[in-house]
Amino acid sequence: MLLNFLLSLVFAGLAAAQCNGNTALCGRQYSNVSFIGTHDSAFVGVLPTDNQLLSVTDQLNAGIRFLQAQTHLLNGALELCHTSCIEEDSGTLVSYLTTVNTWIAANPNEVLTILLTNGDNVDVSLFGNAMSTSGLSAYAYTPPSGLSMSDWPTLQELITAGTRLIMFLDYGADTATVPYISNEFAYYFETAYDVTDSSFPSCALDRPPGSSGSGLMMIVNHFLDLDILGILIPDELAAGTTNAVTGTGSIGAQASLCYTTWGRLPNVVLVDYFELGDVFTAQNTLNGL
Ligand SMILES: *[C@@H]1O[C@H](CO)[C@@H](O)[C@H](O)[C@H]1NC(C)=O
Numbered sequence: 001m002l003l004n005f006l007l008s009l010v011f012a013g014l015a016a017a018q019c020n021g022n023t024a025l026c027g028r029q030y031s032n033v034s035f036i037g038t039h040d041s042a043f044v045g046v047l048p049t050d051n052q053l054l055s056v057t058d059q060l061n062a063g064i065r066f067l068q069a070q071t072h073l074l075n076g077a078l079e080l081c082h083t084s085c086i087e088e089d090s091g092t093l094v095s096y097l098t099t100v101n102t103w104i105a106a107n108p109n110e111v112l113t114i115l116l117t118n119g120d121n122v123d124v125s126l127f128g129n130a131m132s133t134s135g136l137s138a139y140a141y142t143p144p145s146g147l148s149m150s151d152w153p154t155l156q157e158l159i160t161a162g163t164r165l166i167m168f169l170d171y172g173a174d175t176a177t178v179p180y181i182s183n184e185f186a187y188y189f190e191t192a193y194d195v196t197d198s199s200f201p202s203c204a205l206d207r208p209p210g211s212s213g214s215g216l217m218m219i220v221n222h223f224l225d226l227d228i229l230g231i232l233i234p235d236e237l238a239a240g241t242t243n244a245v246t247g248t249g250s251i252g253a254q255a256s257l258c259y260t261t262w263g264r265l266p267n268v269v270l271v272d273y274f275e276l277g278d279v280f281t282a283q284n285t286l287n288g289l
Pocket residue numbers: 031032033034263264265266267
């Protein structure tokens with residue numbers, strides 16, 4: 001009786017051993033997992049400059065495991081600002097990373113990626129300082145130099161090693177200064193952003209310029225902008241369709257276009273208003289779950 005009880009505890013423990021919510025993902029290499037990412041994850045609210053309606057913690061609790069955010073320099077400190085800190089300032093990078101640190105500490109079976117933009121070409125040491133101050137550097141994974149797409153660890157390996165936070169910077173990374181902040185474009189290519197055609201008719205490489213894309217993971221910018229006399233704002237009304245699993249202009253439709261173009265699926269699909277549409281079903285479909 002007692003033995004049965006103990007065994008059932010053991011099996012309950014085993015059954016709970018999931019990676020990013022699914023046991024099937026544990027054995028998958030990081031470079032072979034598709035993630036829905038929140039574009040401009042820190043710009044939360046109902047203004048035209050906002051890209052998300054729910055907070056970063058809500059994004060993580062809902063299942064988002066890839067966060068993208070813009071940084072700018074204000075009075076010597078890194079802040080999450082939209083194009084400029086006059087347009088929108090969502091607080092300090094330290095406060096953002098502290099929020100993420102609290103969440104990742106409480107969720108030990110989750111692998112999370114942060115992609116930051118460095119709009120003011122700030123020295124990477126400031127990003128490293130913010131990572132240390134927030135505590136998040138303790139979870140950071142340092143890719144061995146020259147890590148190729150086929151050599152990435154599995155999600156289980158990252159979880160077991162306690163290095164569950166993968167971090168990229170679009171410009172200005174220097175692993176000699178901060179080893180765990182990787183140059184985004186050494187690992188990924190991106191499709192064009194600021195798309196205003198709701199059918200998302202392309203999966204062509206936009207950055208890094210001149211790259212063939214071979215050997216790079218794939219980030220698809222799947223958020224729709226509305227062009228109002230030359231000013232682009234996120235198209236919230238279309239988000240249900242843009243973030244759908246199937247149909248014209250959906251995540252599924254652009255992902256299959258990517259598959260036709262590249263012979264593989266996107267690693268990351270960046271979206272606005274992630275809770276509109278059905279991004280997690282789309283993510284499961286991409287992952288074959
Ligand atoms: C993962 O591997 C499968 C099988 O090779 C492939 O079809 C799929 O496109 C890959 N996904 C990613 C994100 O690399």
